[in-house]
Amino acid sequence: MKNRVVGERVARIGIRDKVTGHARYAADLEIKNALVLKVFRSPVAHGRVKKVMTEKAAALEGVAGVFTAADIPGENLYGIINRDQTVLASEKVRFVGDPVALVAAETEEIAEAALKAIEAEITPLPALFDPADAMAPDAPAIHEKGNILFTRKVARGDIEKGFADSDLIIEETYETRMLEHAYLEPEAGVAYRDETGCVVLLVTTQNPHADHAQLVPILNVAPDRLRVIQTETGGGFGGKLDISVQPFLALAAYLLKRPVRMVYSREESFMASAKRHPLKIRMKTGASREGKLLAMESEITADTGAYGSYGIAVATRSAVHATGPYNVPNVSVISRAVYTNNNWCGAMRGFGVPQIAIAHESQMDKLAQRLGLDPITFRLKNAFENGSVTPTGQRLEASVGIRETLKKIRPYYQTFRKEIEANPSRRYDGVRHGVGVASMWYGIGNTGHPNPSSAQMEVDRDGVVTLYTGAADIGQGSDTVLVQIAAETLGLPYERIRLVRADTTLTTDAGATSASRQTYISGRAVQEAALEIKRILTEKAAGLLKVPANMVACEDGVFFPQFREFQKIPFEEVARAGLKKGEKIRGEGVFNPETTSLDPETGQGTPYSTYAYASQVSLVAVDEVTGQVTVKRTVSAHDVGKAVNPANVEGQIFSGVAMGIGMGLFEQFYPNKTKSFDTYLIPTAMDMPEITPIIIEVPEPTGPFGAKGVGEPALIPTAPAILNAVHDATGRWVHQIPADLETIRELISEQEGG
Amino acid sequence: MSIPHFRYIAPQTLEEAIGLLRMAKESGKRARVLAGGTDLMVQLRAHEITPDVVIDISGIKRLSRVDRMGNEIQIGPLVTHASLATLDLIREYAGVLSEAARTVGSPQIRNLGTLGGNIVNASPAADTIPALVILDARLALRGPEGERILPITDFFKGPYQTVIEKDELLTGVIIPLPSLNGRAVFLKLARRKAVAIARMNLACMLYYDRQKEIFEWVRLCVGSSTPKPVRMTQAEKVLVGNAYTDDVLQEAGRAAAEQMVALSGFRSSTAYKKPVVGDLVIRAVHLAVEKG
Numbered sequence A: 001m002k003n004r005v006v007g008e009r010v011a012r013i014g015i016r017d018k019v020t021g022h023a024r025y026a027a028d029l030e031i032k033n034a035l036v037l038k039v040f041r042s043p044v045a046h047g048r049v050k051k052v053m054t055e056k057a058a059a060l061e062g063v064a065g066v067f068t069a070a071d072i073p074g075e076n077l078y079g080i081i082n083r084d085q086t087v088l089a090s091e092k093v094r095f096v097g098d099p100v101a102l103v104a105a106e107t108e109e110i111a112e113a114a115l116k117a118i119e120a121e122i123t124p125l126p127a128l129f130d131p132a133d134a135m136a137p138d139a140p141a142i143h144e145k146g147n148i149l150f151t152r153k154v155a156r157g158d159i160e161k162g163f164a165d166s167d168l169i170i171e172e173t174y175e176t177r178m179l180e181h182a183y184l185e186p187e188a189g190v191a192y193r194d195e196t197g198c199v200v201l202l203v204t205t206q207n208p209h210a211d212h213a214q215l216v217p218i219l220n221v222a223p224d225r226l227r228v229i230q231t232e233t234g235g236g237f238g239g240k241l242d243i244s245v246q247p248f249l250a251l252a253a254y255l256l257k258r259p260v261r262m263v264y265s266r267e268e269s270f271m272a273s274a275k276r277h278p279l280k281i282r283m284k285t286g287a288s289r290e291g292k293l294l295a296m297e298s299e300i301t302a303d304t305g306a307y308g309s310y311g312i313a314v315a316t317r318s319a320v321h322a323t324g325p326y327n328v329p330n331v332s333v334i335s336r337a338v339y340t341n342n343n344w345c346g347a348m349r350g351f352g353v354p355q356i357a358i359a360h361e362s363q364m365d366k367l368a369q370r371l372g373l374d375p376i377t378f379r380l381k382n383a384f385e386n387g388s389v390t391p392t393g394q395r396l397e398a399s400v401g402i403r404e405t406l407k408k409i410r411p412y413y414q415t416f417r418k419e420i421e422a423n424p425s426r427r428y429d430g431v432r433h434g435v436g437v438a439s440m441w442y443g444i445g446n447t448g449h450p451n452p453s454s455a456q457m458e459v460d461r462d463g464v465v466t467l468y469t470g471a472a473d474i475g476q477g478s479d480t481v482l483v484q485i486a487a488e489t490l491g492l493p494y495e496r497i498r499l500v501r502a503d504t505t506l507t508t509d510a511g512a513t514s515a516s517r518q519t520y521i522s523g524r525a526v527q528e529a530a531l532e533i534k535r536i537l538t539e540k541a542a543g544l545l546k547v548p549a550n551m552v553a554c555e556d557g558v559f560f561p562q563f564r565e566f567q568k569i570p571f572e573e574v575a576r577a578g579l580k581k582g583e584k585i586r587g588e589g590v591f592n593p594e595t596t597s598l599d600p601e602t603g604q605g606t607p608y609s610t611y612a613y614a615s616q617v618s619l620v621a622v623d624e625v626t627g628q629v630t631v632k633r634t635v636s637a638h639d640v641g642k643a644v645n646p647a648n649v650e651g652q653i654f655s656g657v658a659m660g661i662g663m664g665l666f667e668q669f670y671p672n673k674t675k676s677f678d679t680y681l682i683p684t685a686m687d688m689p690e691i692t693p694i695i696i697e698v699p700e701p702t703g704p705f706g707a708k709g710v711g712e713p714a715l716i717p718t719a720p721a722i723l724n725a726v727h728d729a730t731g732r733w734v735h736q737i738p739a740d741l742e743t744i745r746e747l748i749s750e751q752e753g754g
Numbered sequence B: 001m002s003i004p005h006f007r008y009i010a011p012q013t014l015e016e017a018i019g020l021l022r023m024a025k026e027s028g029k030r031a032r033v034l035a036g037g038t039d040l041m042v043q044l045r046a047h048e049i050t051p052d053v054v055i056d057i058s059g060i061k062r063l064s065r066v067d068r069m070g071n072e073i074q075i076g077p078l079v080t081h082a083s084l085a086t087l088d089l090i091r092e093y094a095g096v097l098s099e100a101a102r103t104v105g106s107p108q109i110r111n112l113g114t115l116g117g118n119i120v121n122a123s124p125a126a127d128t129i130p131a132l133v134i135l136d137a138r139l140a141l142r143g144p145e146g147e148r149i150l151p152i153t154d155f156f157k158g159p160y161q162t163v164i165e166k167d168e169l170l171t172g173v174i175i176p177l178p179s180l181n182g183r184a185v186f187l188k189l190a191r192r193k194a195v196a197i198a199r200m201n202l203a204c205m206l207y208y209d210r211q212k213e214i215f216e217w218v219r220l221c222v223g224s225s226t227p228k229p230v231r232m233t234q235a236e237k238v239l240v241g242n243a244y245t246d247d248v249l250q251e252a253g254r255a256a257a258e259q260m261v262a263l264s265g266f267r268s269s270t271a272y273k274k275p276v277v278g279d280l281v282i283r284a285v286h287l288a289v290e291k292g
Ligand SMILES: Cc1cc2nc3c(=O)[nH]c(=O)nc-3n(C[C@H](O)[C@H](O)[C@H](O)COP(=O)(O)OP(=O)(O)OC[C@H]3O[C@@H](n4cnc5c(N)ncnc54)[C@H](O)[C@@H]3O)c2cc1C
Pocket: B032, B033, B034, B035, B036, B037, B038, B039, B040, B041, B042, B057, B077, B078, B103, B104, B105, B106, B109, B112, B113, B114, B115, B116, B117, B118, B119, B120, B121, B125, B126, B127, B128, B168, B169, B170, B171, B195, B196, B197, B198
């Protein structure tokens, strides 16, 4: 049967409200009598908290409460993977911006005045801003357990032999920068106690159930005394996986029994939220004369800043993906996440893979050049295929689309080459053009951990179909995709399905909207729930139609026996049949992709049950006078398994390219210096190239309708392709991002100088 | 963050506005003029300024006119960047100013931001200023004692510092119509293609006599590179009277770089800016000659 909803560009749920400005984000919620919350933050990067004097602030007219660590009813400790972060500092502060005290006041101005009236006695401790210093044996400990948060090793084959057998070895060190997510909507939320005393939070988030799980021990309440509801969310990119305003809202609403609201200014968002881990990557790659990769060794250091957040995931993911999507028989990687007193780093679109891809894709181009192969041919010689074994020893069984992606971009690569050759740069133009290729692979879902999703569906006597999902749509479109999957499975028009989402009281845990996992994992859970409903209804329809169940089909909301299509029964009639008042038909789905934990010494195991693949080619212009790099054209081919909604997939690709241009060319967050978009430059519409998205569908057998994911993959190849194109244009390799004006001008001058 | 409290007054006439400024000055109150507010609001939000009173001049109609008067055009300070970019009178007689205005911020900023605000704010990176310098613009300032007119280069004391008195308003920008058939170019170098502060900007106007094969006259001004806007006279001198050759261009570039360093000293940005300013001068001169 042909798909009717899956694979279609159906209009996104809620899109009209968004484009007309009617969508209500957390900061738009009007809540009567709400107190305004503000946080007093540490002015020092590392210090011991001696005393926090809040009396003067508390005495101000209009201040409802000032809280410190001592006021927290439960545990003053949280963290999504390892718990090391305090809601309000009790003993130590570890970065400039660490929360120390919380103010609740009648107005924003009073709250600001109260912040000024708080005095904190903090004895400064030596602060560390470079992971190398933090790893020194005599370095002061930022956390009790020491400064190395985590080490991940991946070892396969015989690395010594691999290099001994290699005809060509390339070794280089790459550095990436701390980056800000720059979501349009800063952190915000409101909270109140309902009639039963339950604390209700309406908040912008990527994971309401994890928020709930983290907040319950902080408040020390029964789980049903707290409810987290995700509001319309204006982007997250990983930055809204950690709790931000949540504990403050929950605490103040709980203790003061009054509604409260909290909205970060952009400056506070910059200061307080997680950042992308800057990575230092040493990578050594060996290949045979014939162009086969033989060995790859890498040492990765990730600065996780003051707290762990997703540091462990980043160290692991960068290690596991370090070869790129290529067969490399001998691998040795050691990857560390290290504490410093910089802003803490967490999840950001790709968890370390966009960083490591810069290294492996630069290495690939360097090798290709030395071997005299074009970058696509060289990649094709080494790319994974069915049956390939990854560095963690996982045999890839299906949905390995990397070769397809390379083949699809090849004609564009050739066209761009010809265009450049046909238009050599003229005198004083000062512009050189270049073409660059990059590929990537990306494991869908959490690394080596179970990460199930669940969903429920209900049909009532009127034929109203409701889908319940805990998945947070943060703008990427999971609402739409999940409803498409449910509609397709049931044979219903897309508009017929009501959605209840991301509310810890009404829905069950779907896991985080991260790791490009919601379409694949929650999508499959939804599909399972819908299949159960379908089975029940099909049986009922079979009874009504007096045919065997395997003869019954449902399309566009009408059941009919196959080969006797004139005999139709509307969906709602089938639903009603035999149902008593108040009864509903229920279906439930759970999906937990198969993974195994990774061996601590060798990293061997099955970190993910499936991978997405992509290849990209970019045409850039480099202004040799100013050093400015302009991306002119980008063609990005992604194997997504199945594009449930091609428009959504393309949207992700466009945004991934935009974000990658920022990462490659402009962005750098300087701790304690970068305050706002005034100096933190992200690309504008004017900086965007013409983008050609190419969707490739090599179905994943365990995915809903074959689907995998694309959210993070969309970003990953962009910066590496740009850097490789810059090399093509200038003959110079860029080993550090951003490739900004100064970097490029200097590289070009060095070349001219000698 | 909340912005500081102040009194807000929106006078409808020039006289009223100047009266308010005088009153504020006499009573020791800190007054600030608001035109488009695209600089002022940012400074208020950052609490960089905490005025007692904000005088919004955007309702004073006569300050948004553009007129041709004999051999000059007069541009009101409230004329927005969007208007500068599109008005025929400006495009025809002060095209380089149009080009500069077109590079300011984004459509939203260009719709609000004014020429007067750009000048009085006196940022070294202001995009219209190099264009005004090479157009030989003069500024009309009006205070309680009347009007004074001064060349634009005399207006600036340093970054964000001008000679305007507390009770004065900028009331007009006067641009003499170019007497010679010059060709002008504006280049803006920034970290991205929009909403970007100039890393350097450059206005150049020149006349190259193709018969005689010499530069008859050249005016060059580079923004974001010297403490206050000046003409790059040394580079101009190298060019005038000489032919359009590689050697001459290179020499002009070097002269511009040296003048920049002499005026602003060595800074962390000099390593980049010094070679680039020279090359940009060469590029601008080349483009201007090619235009003619
Ligand atoms: C996002 C953004 C992007 C920007 N991009 C650029 C850019 O690319 N290039 C650029 O040059 N600038 C840029 N700016 C700065 C700003 O937009 C311009 O300087 C603009 O021209 C200021 O005009 P305004 O009318 O908004 O000034 P206002 O903010 O109203 O005033 C600026 C200053 O001038 C004073 N003032 C204004 N008019 C008068 C007058 N007639 N008499 C006396 N004093 C007066 C005010 O008191 C104030 O001190 C940008 C600003 C923002 C926020």
